[in-house]
């Protein structure tokens with residue numbers, strides 16, 4: 017568990033981060049979202065002490081971060097930034113193995129970890145381990161950057177706009193990948209973005225910053241349904257609220273008995289995906305599968321009823 021306790025940073029008499037407190041549960045993703053200058057990056061960098069707080073403290077699993085030298089702390093906390101920050105003259109394998117090597121892991125253990133991570137990120141180790149960053153696409157470089165930050169199984173992974181440089185299609189894919197990998201490894205992640213869509217898509221919890229203050233901290237559904245301030249409401253936007261809410265509900269939640277034909281949809285898919293599939297294929301019901309079995313159907317009227325009930 018990460019406890020941020022009344023942390024502030026004052027520059028030139030002005031608070032860039034103003035008495036922020038929040039708790040992050042182990043094995044979850046918290047997304048810190050806000051406009052430019054709201055203090056997101058400063059907050060993140062105080063957690064691994066790239067910035068020293070003016071006041072307040074951070075505890076990781078009960079241990080105050082100031083109880084050890086900053087560089088030792090940072091070996092235990094992964095850090096991934098926009099533009100990935102890979103070492104250009106080192107191979108992918110050496111890049112990913114950098115922190116394990118610093119921590120004194122054996123060559124075999126480091127190599128096994130590098131290959132395991134490349135596999136997880138859908139990059140064939142034999143093909144990619146010995147390449148240099150310049151020989152990779154932007155999306156591949158970004159994946160290696162995240163793999164490197166995860167290599168030593170850090171207590172916490174901090175990510176600052178990690179997908180900022182990716183085009184929107186790769187970006188959505190990168191988010192889905194991160195979610196899958198985070199679930200597989202059980203990592204604890206704090207990620208900064210200015211994109212509320214990304215926050216809602218990725219976060220178990222979303223923390224909204226405005227003018228250095230934490231104005232709301234809750235689940236994506238809470239943020240959308242009960243924005244705490246006009247600013248949060250503005251960031252969430254009113255227009256496609258029902259659609260956003262549908263993206264938070266699984267097909268499994270409203271599956272019913274009855275016939276349906278055509279390409280099925282998975283029970284874990286969202287109602288937003290189900291709605292698109294209905295509209296795209298002109299059907300008013302889709303068969304629903306779990307694994308290989310059909311477990312029922314989802315209907316257009318039921319999806320619409322959900323959108324109206326939660327809007």
Ligand SMILES: Nc1ncnc2c1ncn2[C@@H]1O[C@H](COP(=O)(O)OP(=O)(O)OP(=O)(O)O)[C@@H](O)[C@H]1O
Pocket residue numbers: 027028032050051052053054055056057058059210
């Ligand atoms: N080293 C510094 N010296 C003085 N002021 C700073 C320093 N770093 C940040 N600030 C100020 O603190 C405020 C918060 O900056 P911060 O970078 O944390 O915001 P942000 O929400 O991450 O913004 P962005 O999305 O643009 O990166 C800004 O007003 C910024 O100008």
